[in-house]
Amino acid sequence: MAEDLSAATSYTEDDFYCPVCQEVLKTPVRTAACQHVFCRKCFLTAMRESGIHCPLCRGTVTRRERACPERALDLENVMRKLSGSCRCCAKQIKFYRMRHHYKSCKKYQDEYGVSAIIPNFQISQDSVGSSNRSETSTSDNVETYQENTSSSGHPTFKCPLCQESNFTRQRLLDHCNSNHLFQIVPVTCPICVSLPWGDPSQITRNFVSHLNQRHQFDYGEFVNLQLDEETQYQTAVEESFQVNI
Numbered sequence: 001m002a003e004d005l006s007a008a009t010s011y012t013e014d015d016f017y018c019p020v021c022q023e024v025l026k027t028p029v030r031t032a033a034c035q036h037v038f039c040r041k042c043f044l045t046a047m048r049e050s051g052i053h054c055p056l057c058r059g060t061v062t063r064r065e066r067a068c069p070e071r072a073l074d075l076e077n078v079m080r081k082l083s084g085s086c087r088c089c090a091k092q093i094k095f096y097r098m099r100h101h102y103k104s105c106k107k108y109q110d111e112y113g114v115s116a117i118i119p120n121f122q123i124s125q126d127s128v129g130s131s132n133r134s135e136t137s138t139s140d141n142v143e144t145y146q147e148n149t150s151s152s153g154h155p156t157f158k159c160p161l162c163q164e165s166n167f168t169r170q171r172l173l174d175h176c177n178s179n180h181l182f183q184i185v186p187v188t189c190p191i192c193v194s195l196p197w198g199d200p201s202q203i204t205r206n207f208v209s210h211l212n213q214r215h216q217f218d219y220g221e222f223v224n225l226q227l228d229e230e231t232q233y234q235t236a237v238e239e240s241f242q243v244n245i
Contacts (some may be wrong), residue, residue, distance in 0.1 A: 013084050015075070016095045018042050019056050022213055024084075024098040028076060029069035034059040037072050044069070087111075087213075112206045154218065155194060161207060169218050176208045184207070191215050225243035 018025050020042040024047035036056045038046070046055035047066045054061055064077035086093055102108045157172050158165040161180045169191060187207050189198040192198045192214070204210045 011078055016079055016084065020046060022216065024095055026099060027125055028072040030072040031061055032065060033149060037075060040069060111209060157190040160190060161185060169215055173211050180208055195219060
């Protein structure tokens with residue numbers, strides 16, 4: 001027991017967050033070469049897009065890992081023992097229960113403009129709190145995402161706080177941190193709405209905080225925006241059976 005507690009204290013809170021979805025890890029898996037940890041679903045989805053590279057450092061990932069990533073069971077055990085603060089209500093929650101807590105945390109839902117169903121990879125229909133959105137709506141969002149692009153090929157957005165337009169995701173992030181850091185006005189996130197699973201009825205109370213937590217990377221680099229989450233997950237599973245281990 002003493003050894004377990006000693007090992008647990010060697011971790012920091014950041015160790016329990018996935019670098020892809022920016023949420024507390026769910027079914028964590030670890031790469032062998034670089035030892036980076038991700039949610040299993042985040043890792044499999046990223047592997048489908050990047051091929052052979054670690055989503056964080058671009059290090060090489062073996063064919064075996066791409067098909068069947070190794071569970072980070074040691075980290076899972078620590079997550080069952082240690083608690084952390086909810087990023088919104090500051091309540092102390094066991095890390096392995098944090099995602100469940102988000103479903104009932106009103107402050108979290110108000111802060112990030114998400115429904116009571118917390119998304120796993122921010123590519124799920126769960127992120128809009130509705131599993132029956134029409135295929136037409138999803139298709140329209142894909143077209144919008146692709147049409148509003150800069151010369152570099154990256155999608156562009158209008159700042160909902162000042163209405164200035166033609167920002168790429170990174171430029172919008174920089175712009176808001178520089179000009180609207182302390183401006184808290186309920187708005188709809190233009191990045192979220194542009195995505196296939198986006199819901200224009202979702203309101204973000206603190207837009208700048210939402211950007212910094214949810215949009216630190218371009219979704220198009222990790223997922224195929226033409227496919228819904230279930231299709232991508234099923235494709236990853238099917239491809240895993242075709243890999244020679």
